Every structure is written in C-alpha cells, then in structure tokens.
Amino acid sequence: MAPADSPDLAEVAPPVFAPIRTDRLTLRPLRPEDAAELHRLVNDWEVAKTLARVPFPYPRALADDWIASTHTQLAEGTAWHLAITGLEQEPAEREVLVGCIGLTRHATKREAELGYWIGRRYWGHGVGPEAAARLASWALANLELDRLVASALIENARSQAVLKRIGFRETGEGVRDFLARGGTMPVKLFEMTRADLPAAAAEVAPVLEGPVPEGMGRHILLVAACALIDPAGRVLLARRPEGKPMAGLWEFPGGKVHAGETPEAALIRELREELGIDVAESCLAPFTFASHPLGDRHLVMPLYLCRRWEGRVQPMEGQALAWVRPNKLADYAMPPADKPLVAMLRDFL
Numbered sequence: 594m595a596p597a598d599s600p601d602l603a604e605v606a607p608p609v610f611a612p613i614r615t616d617r618l619t620l621r622p623l624r625p626e627d628a629a630e631l632h633r634l635v636n637d638w639e640v641a642k643t644l645a646r647v648p649f650p651y652p653r654a655l656a657d658d659w660i661a662s663t664h665t666q667l668a669e670g671t672a673w674h675l676a677i678t679g680l681e682q683e684p685a686e687r688e689v690l691v692g693c694i695g696l697t698r699h700a701t702k703r704e705a706e707l708g709y710w711i712g713r714r715y716w717g718h719g720v721g722p723e724a725a726a727r728l729a730s731w732a733l734a735n736l737e738l739d740r741l742v743a744s745a746l747i748e749n750a751r752s753q754a755v756l757k758r759i760g761f762r763e764t765g766e767g768v769r770d771f772l773a774r775g776g777t778m779p780v781k782l783f784e785m786t787r788a789d790l791p792a793a794a795a796e797v798a799p800v801l802e803g804p805v806p807e808g809m810g811r812h813i814l815l816v817a818a819c820a821l822i823d824p825a826g827r828v829l830l831a832r833r834p835e836g837k838p839m840a841g842l843w844e845f846p847g848g849k850v851h852a853g854e855t856p857e858a859a860l861i862r863e864l865r866e867e868l869g870i871d872v873a874e875s876c877l878a879p880f881t882f883a884s885h886p887l888g889d890r891h892l893v894m895p896l897y898l899c900r901r902w903e904g905r906v907q908p909m910e911g912q913a914l915a916w917v918r919p920n921k922l923a924d925y926a927m928p929p930a931d932k933p934l935v936a937m938l939r940d941f942l
Contacts, residue, residue, distance in 0.1 A: 614727075617723065618724055623675065629653075635693075636649070644771070647710075675695060692710050698738075707732075733787050739787075741785045743783045744781065745780060747766070760785050763781055766779060814892045814893070816849050817856035821902070828918075828919060828942070846864060869909050878898045885929055896938075923936075
C-alpha cells in the first residue's frame with residue numbers, strides 16, 4: 594500500500610465564494626451596474642425608515658460608493674453584502690434586483706449580524722424569509738461563526754416574524770441609531786446558532802430499530818470515526834456541509850454504522866465515499882471512543898487511527914478539509930462528541 598498522500602495545503606482552505614441560490618432567488622455580489630436600481634429601491638421612506646445604517650434621502654452617489662466598499666469587505670472576509678435577484682419572465686426573461694442582504698462579522702466575537710431589505714414592490718412575495726434563511730444556513734455552514742445576531746424595530750412586527758420564522762430566537766431589547774430617523778430607536782434583539790437551524794432537528798435513525806426492550810436502556814447510535822494522520826503528523830478534519838445537522842463544525846471523517854456492518858467496514862465505505870481513498874482493515878488501529886447522550890438516543894463513537902491509504906484525499910461531497918497539527922485541533926469548533934477525543938489524540942501524537 595502506498596504511503597499516505599499529504600498535499601502541501603494551508604491548514605484551512607475556505608470555500609471560494611460563489612452566488613448562493615434558492616428556488617427563486619440568487620444572492621450574489623453587487624455590481625456597479627446595480628447602483629441605479631439599488632438607489633431607486635432603497636430611496637423610499639417605507640424601506641429606509643426600518644434600516645439602521647441607511648440615510649434618507651439616499652444620495653445617488655452613495656450607491657456607487659457603497660457597492661465598491663462591499664467588494665473590499667468581501668475580499669477581506671469582514672462582511673458579505675449581496676444583491677438579492679430574481680427572474681422576470683415578461684416581456685423577456687431578465688434578472689432583476691429585488692433587495693439586498695448582508696452579514697457583518699464582529700471583530701472580537703465568533704458571530705455576525707444579519708440584515709436585509711426588500712424593495713417595496715416585492716413585499717408580500719416571501720422574498721425576505723427565503724433569502725434570509727438561505728444566507729443564515731450558508732453562513733453557519735461555511736464561516737467560522739458560532740452564532741448569528743439580528744435586530745428589528747419594536748414597531749416592525751413583520752421583520753420580527755420573519756426572523757422567528759427562520760429560526761432566530763428573541764433575546765431581549767435594546768436601542769440602535771437609525772440614520773434615516775436621526776436618532777436612537779428601540780429594537781428587539783435576536784440570535785441563532787446551529788442548534789436553531791432546521792437541519793439540527795433532522796431525524797437520525799438508530800441502529801436499534803423499534804421499541805427498546807425492557808432492561809436494554811436507550812437506543813444506541815453507533816458511529817465510526819477515523820483520524821487520518823499524514824507523514825508530517827497532521828490530522829485530517831472535515832467540515833460538516835450545509836444541510837446536515839451541526840453544519841459548519843469540524844469533525845473526524847466517518848459515519849454511521851449500518852445494520853450488519855462492523856465499524857471497520859463502515860469506515861472503509863465512508864472514507865471511500867467521502868474522501869475517495871481506499872483503506873485496508875489492517876491499517877485501521879482502534880484508539881479510543883466517545884460516549885455522548887443524544888436526547889432519547891446515546892452515541893457511541895469508536896475512533897480509529899490510520900496512517901496509510903491508497904489514493905489522494907479529495908472532498909468528494911464538496912466539504913471543506915483541513916490538515917491540522919495536533920496542538921491546533923482544539924482551535925476548531927467541533928461537535929460535543931468529538932471534543933473529548935482531541936486531548937487524547939494530541940497527547941498521543
């Protein structure tokens with residue numbers, strides 16, 4: 594068997610930004626040619642009065658300057674301000690700007706603030722919740738964040754309802770400066786973590802099906818995990834992709850043990866499907882295990898070590914990968930079940 598393939602990668606290769614799509618909408622970087630339509634939509638008192646950072650009247654030149662600034666922030670990874678666009682079919686299919694949505698990262702916290710606005714002619718079409726839910730899901734799966742925060746004017750019941758509908762929880766009240774209103778206004782505060790995403794409630798079938806026989810305790814969910822170790826002593830972590838429970842957290846590759854499988858057979862299958870590599874059972878060395886409650890189930894996760902495999906490690910499911918030195922493993926946000934394994938692995942390696 595060939596030695597483990599270990600490309601000389603940066604510790605984390607963040608995903609390249611690409612337009613984010615929903616069934617009806619596209620969230621993409623703003624373009625200079627959007628400025629005129631952006632100005633027309635936002636230079637409306639009914640829109641501007643609900644936005645903290647937007648003056649009214651809104652100068653036309655400000656649209657050009659603001660769009661240019663969003664490109665800088667996007668490149669720096671400090672904010673993601675995006676156009677919300679849809680398709681109009683008549684008289685001919687064309688892309689139309691319907692609003693803007695954005696995330697601004699807090700410099701000292703692992704959180705970002707979500708905000709959006711929709712042009713008045715597009716109100717009542719479900720654009721706000723569709724765009725906001727998609728960006729929130731994308732952000733928690735792809736950015737180094739633990740939570741999203743948002744605020745809405747106390748008088749703006751519609752925005753509060755949108756935030757609650759997509760999974761935000763109300764956390765209190767505060768005040769914010771509103772440029773268009775020339776002073777501070779009372780707002781309700783909201784936050785969202787990965788646990789609030791719809792995927793967090795996804796059903797995970799246990800290995801034991803049906804009622805638990807008396808005396809057997811709770812259902813056991815058996816998951817096998819593997820610490821792939823390259824010749825430089827680095828360990829491979831994979832980031833859970835958008836749409837899965839705990840999306841955005843880093844974990845050891847592996848997966849659920851199917852009925853009739855051994856943990857070793859499950860790992861061989863999962864590593865081939867997720868990373869495109871072939872591993873022999875003799876190269877999987879049992880190391881330790883995690884035991885963690887999951888509601889009415891209980892997770893048992895054996896961790897294996899592997900230093901040799903065939904093929905080149907690739908993200909077969911589009912997930913982000915990171916080769917991490919053992920003393921840096923604790924810097925990565927991980928599911929609760931994986932965290933206790935880090936200290937033992939670090940000390941061993």
